[in-house]
Amino acid sequence: MTPESFDFIAGLVKGRSGLLLTPDKRYMLESRLTPLLKREALADLDALAQRLRDPRSVALAEAVTEALTTNESSFFRDGKPFDHLKRALPRLVAARAPGQPIRVWSAACSTGQEAYSVAMIAAEMGRELEGRRVEILGTDIAQEVLARARDGVFTQFEVQRGLPVRQLVKFFSQEQGRWRVSPDLRAMTRFERCNLLGDLRPMGRFDVIFCRNVLIYFDPPTKSRVLAALAAQLVPDGVLYLGGAETVLGLTEKLVPVPGERGAYELPRAVAATG
Numbered sequence: 001m002t003p004e005s006f007d008f009i010a011g012l013v014k015g016r017s018g019l020l021l022t023p024d025k026r027y028m029l030e031s032r033l034t035p036l037l038k039r040e041a042l043a044d045l046d047a048l049a050q051r052l053r054d055p056r057s058v059a060l061a062e063a064v065t066e067a068l069t070t071n072e073s074s075f076f077r078d079g080k081p082f083d084h085l086k087r088a089l090p091r092l093v094a095a096r097a098p099g100q101p102i103r104v105w106s107a108a109c110s111t112g113q114e115a116y117s118v119a120m121i122a123a124e125m126g127r128e129l130e131g132r133r134v135e136i137l138g139t140d141i142a143q144e145v146l147a148r149a150r151d152g153v154f155t156q157f158e159v160q161r162g163l164p165v166r167q168l169v170k171f172f173s174q175e176q177g178r179w180r181v182s183p184d185l186r187a188m189t190r191f192e193r194c195n196l197l198g199d200l201r202p203m204g205r206f207d208v209i210f211c212r213n214v215l216i217y218f219d220p221p222t223k224s225r226v227l228a229a230l231a232a233q234l235v236p237d238g239v240l241y242l243g244g245a246e247t248v249l250g251l252t253e254k255l256v257p258v259p260g261e262r263g264a265y266e267l268p269r270a271v272a273a274t275g
């Protein structure tokens with residue numbers, strides 16, 4: 001692949017998704033795009049770049065972008081944010097008008113483990129939620145992972161990563177060597193496509209936002225822009241969770257760390273007070 005082809009594909013992917021492909025990712029580009037080259041009967045990545053230069057290649061550009069996303073996820077990933085959520089939910093419920101649902105957004109949800117982890121927590125809190133409905137929205141830029149999230153069927157390998165056996169038995173049923181999430185958890189969740197670089201305002205406002213392990217793939221200006229957009233979708237007393245290698249520090253002043261809680265962020269006091 002010529003450097004021009006690499007730059008063109010990297011520029012296209014960054015413009016569409018924010019994903020930053022530095023020249024050391026050349027090998028990743030080659031390995032992840034090989035199936036697509038075969039499917040499109042293209043000789044090599046130069047031919048792909050050539051095809052992508054045609055403004056009509058929108059579907060192909062989308063497929064290339066999707067192929068370059070990293071979709072790694074697991075149940076109750078990193079533990080801490082979920083422990084914090086268990087403590088935060090009763091406070092959020094107490095501060096809401098009766099009947100008002102609690103809205104949780106798993107932005108960049110991949111195959112849905114994060115959304116279903118939240119659903120399990122809410123299902124197990126029972127009385128502490130005072131009968132409050134918890135609505136969980138999972139979104140991602142990649143259609144393939146969203147389809148898997150909606151299906152709610154996980155492999156043995158996937159359930160072995162982070163999901164305690166007690167919850168596996170309680171919330172999943174075995175089906176031809178795989179595990180299907182219970183109808184109750186599915187009823188709490190919904191999965192939709194959403195690009196974090198797009199207009200997030202139509203998503204509405206959320207009490208809790210999880211946006212974990214996606215900002216690491218963006219450059220600092222893109223991280224700042226996405227964090228500011230997420231802050232605007234958070235209710236004044238809401239919580240945002242980021243991944244272990246992510247922070248708001250030096251990127252935005254619209255969010256501040258929750259004191260003593262790694263990975264949890266909130267609106268600065270002055271902003272929260274004015275709503």
Ligand SMILES: C[S@@+](CC[C@H](N)C(=O)[O-])C[C@H]1O[C@@H](n2cnc3c(N)ncnc32)[C@H](O)[C@@H]1O
Nearest residue numbers: 017069071073108110141142195196212213214
């Ligand atoms: C590594 S996974 C993280 C999954 C989950 N949040 C977790 O922490 O386990 C990153 C996800 O971000 C998605 N993604 C990448 N760029 C995106 C964008 N611009 N908008 C929305 N999702 C994006 C990818 O498709 C991928 O599924």
